[in-house]
Amino acid sequence: MENAGANKTGEGGKRAIGTLCRFLPVGDTAFAVEFGNAISPDINALVHRAAALLATAPPEGLVETVPTFRSLLVHYDPCRTSAQALQAAIAELDLGETGVVTPPRTWRLPVLYGGDAGPDLDEVARATGLSTAEVVALHAGTTYRVYVQGFLPGFAYLGDLPARLDLPRLTTPRVRVPPGSVAIAQRMTGVYPIESPGGWRLIGNTPIRFFDPASAPPTLFAPGDGVRFVPVEAIEHERIRAAVTRGEYAPECEATP
Amino acid sequence: MTALRILQPGPQTSVQDRGRIGFQAFGVPVCGVLDAVALRLANALVGNPATAAALEMRLSGPSFIAEGGAVRIALAGATARIDVSHDGETRAFPGWRAIEVPEGASVRIGALGGSGCAILAIAGGIMTPLVMGSRSTDLKGRFGGIEGRALAAGDEVPIDASDLSGPCLELPRPPASVFSATLRVVMGPQAEAFTEAGRETFLSSPYRVSREADRMGMRLEGPALGFVKSADIVSDGIATGSIQVPGSGLPIMLLADHQTIGGYAKIATVISADLPAAGRLLPGAEIRFAAVSVAEAEQARRELESEMARLIASLVPVREGARVDMDALWRANLVSGVVSALETE
Numbered sequence: 001m002e003n004a005g006a007n008k009t010g011e012g013g014k015r016a017i018g019t020l021c022r023f024l025p026v027g028d029t030a031f032a033v034e035f036g037n038a039i040s041p042d043i044n045a046l047v048h049r050a051a052a053l054l055a056t057a058p059p060e061g062l063v064e065t066v067p068t069f070r071s072l073l074v075h076y077d078p079c080r081t082s083a084q085a086l087q088a089a090i091a092e093l094d095l096g097e098t099g100v101v102t103p104p105r106t107w108r109l110p111v112l113y114g115g116d117a118g119p120d121l122d123e124v125a126r127a128t129g130l131s132t133a134e135v136v137a138l139h140a141g142t143t144y145r146v147y148v149q150g151f152l153p154g155f156a157y158l159g160d161l162p163a164r165l166d167l168p169r170l171t172t173p174r175v176r177v178p179p180g181s182v183a184i185a186q187r188m189t190g191v192y193p194i195e196s197p198g199g200w201r202l203i204g205n206t207p208i209r210f211f212d213p214a215s216a217p218p219t220l221f222a223p224g225d226g227v228r229f230v231p232v233e234a235i236e237h238e239r240i241r242a243a244v245t246r247g248e249y250a251p252e253c254e255a256t257p
Numbered sequence: 258m259t260a261l262r263i264l265q266p267g268p269q270t271s272v273q274d275r276g277r278i279g280f281q282a283f284g285v286p287v288c289g290v291l292d293a294v295a296l297r298l299a300n301a302l303v304g305n306p307a308t309a310a311a312l313e314m315r316l317s318g319p320s321f322i323a324e325g326g327a328v329r330i331a332l333a334g335a336t337a338r339i340d341v342s343h344d345g346e347t348r349a350f351p352g353w354r355a356i357e358v359p360e361g362a363s364v365r366i367g368a369l370g371g372s373g374c375a376i377l378a379i380a381g382g383i384m385t386p387l388v389m390g391s392r393s394t395d396l397k398g399r400f401g402g403i404e405g406r407a408l409a410a411g412d413e414v415p416i417d418a419s420d421l422s423g424p425c426l427e428l429p430r431p432p433a434s435v436f437s438a439t440l441r442v443v444m445g446p447q448a449e450a451f452t453e454a455g456r457e458t459f460l461s462s463p464y465r466v467s468r469e470a471d472r473m474g475m476r477l478e479g480p481a482l483g484f485v486k487s488a489d490i491v492s493d494g495i496a497t498g499s500i501q502v503p504g505s506g507l508p509i510m511l512l513a514d515h516q517t518i519g520g521y522a523k524i525a526t527v528i529s530a531d532l533p534a535a536g537r538l539l540p541g542a543e544i545r546f547a548a549v550s551v552a553e554a555e556q557a558r559r560e561l562e563s564e565m566a567r568l569i570a571s572l573v574p575v576r577e578g579a580r581v582d583m584d585a586l587w588r589a590n591l592v593s594g595v596v597s598a599l600e601t602e
Contacts, residue, residue, distance in 0.1 A: 024445055027527065027529060028551055028555045028557070029496060031446075032446050032493060034446075051282070063278060064281060065282065066517055068493045068518050069491050070491055070493070073493065073496070078529065079558065079559055084551075148492070148518065149283050150284040151516055151519075152284055153283060153395075211398075213388045218280065218389060219284070
């Protein structure tokens with residue numbers, strides 16, 4: 001099937017999913033509904049809109065969906081439906097208006113930049129030809145969008161990072177990245193929610209927690225949320241960390257007027 | 258409360274059920290057992306619903322004491338010697354049958370045969386708390402099961418009270434645990450990222466399971482696969498069984514604990530009917546891949562479900578009389594008696 005891209009409109013003014021996507025086989029319990037190949041807010045909006053439609057009225061045999069940058073992975077039960085039947089049902093769904101919307105709310109996350117909290121900050125400055133202060137100002141001066149959650153529970157891919165900070169991933173990933181590490185790679189930034197191996201460049205640390213298995217939903221962010229990073233000094237970082245540990249700190253979140 | 262008190266945990270024993278469904282959108286892996294057929298049959302052998310949580314062990318089993326009450330257990334998925342010791346006597350049992358374990362008895366499960374993993378179901382099921390709808394242990398995320406980790410000596414595994422008055426069941430003809438050397442796959446979602454030669458190599462060459470094999474996935478050794486451009490894609494969703502290929506060109510078969518999304522091209526996906534066989538693989542095993550269509554894969558899964566239903570319908574009460582109790586024979590010196598009977602002929 002032709003990849004129709006994000007900006008075409010189906011017949012009769014409707015935007016049927018089938019006219020905007022191609023279906024890719026992922027075994028016999030899943031398939032991808034792919035809306036494009038690029039990371040762009042337009043394509044990502046189609047993905048999340050499709051996920052929301054399917055959550056509202058799940059077709060027979062649908063198990064769960066996983067929105068990613070440019071495609072929706074649809075998990076199904078082959079004993080209750082088939083890829084063919086489910087794809088036919090999904091292709092008919094009308095996405096309606098799917099323009100990029102302003103994030104409904106924006107989180108403000110305190111970050112201690114550089115030093116032990118951000119061991120790659122100096123190297124990022126050197127590689128980009130900026131001062132460390134300029135790197136921090138660029139990183140903290142941008143409102144990011146939650147494109148996708150994944151890789152780790154509570155890890156959110158936040159974009160777009162300013163083009164001047166665009167650097168490849170580390171050639172040799174770290175075996176252990178501390179939780180709370182604020183990291184950048186290419187045009188994305190994100191926070192490692194738990195200790196894990198990782199290849200992104202670490203420029204700071206936030207004491208905020210992003211994942212709680214006992215909460216519903218288990219993650220702080222929702223798709224499409226806005227995120228800003230706010231530089232704080234070490235003393236403030238430590239004060240917030242202690243408050244988070246005591247369960248007495250709720251991260252700032254402002255609704256978009 | 259009835260519980261299993263763990264004496265020795267074994268190499269990696271964890272609480273698992275059918276997995277954590279519905280939270281992959283938040284980056285939460287499915288987890289759950291590697292061998293879903295073993296879980297289904299083990300649960301059926303002790304009268305549990307298919308959703309009950311059990312212990313998954315790898316390579317070798319744990320030892321434990323039944324505390325707070327008698328328990329009924331069944332091992333499925335592999336062969337192993339199961340020693341039950343009580344009041345100074347030890348009896349050996351095989352897998353694929355329910356075993357009555359009196360309160361205070363100790364149970365020792367030995368090395369697994371025919372598979373890298375096995376399931377021990379306990380009547381009533383394991384009652385660790387539900388986390389996001391599942392009791393499965395997420396070893397990487399460190400939640401679910403017992404404190405989000407593999408079992409350790411001293412752990413108490415809580416068991417739900419259960420009616421043990423019915424007869425112990427056995428499976429008369431267990432499924433062959435011999436691993437079929439071919440795993441069926443559906444090509445895609447990024448088969449086109451590979452050269453035609455790369456796709457042919459993948460389907461025609463043997464691959465060996467490397468030592469880097471765990472619940473998350475198995476790195477395979479064999480001929481490297483060529484890319485049209487590169488291994489990198491814009492990250493997209495991963496299904497259990499996805500075979501992703503990083504820049505080295507060597508495939509990685511992703512299993513129960515796989516990440517929800519990934520940025521490497523995926524050449525193919527192991528079909529769900531063959532995932533239990535994939536989960537049973539040990540380092541050193543040689544495998545091949547054969548391509549089937551989505552419709553054929555769906556049909557294979559439906560046939561597997563029918564086969565499991567047929568096996569569960571075939572469960573019968575254990576025929577104690579028909580079973581040769583070797584330990585009892587040795588104790589009664591009947592073995593040598595048989596030999597002398599032959600000598601008299």
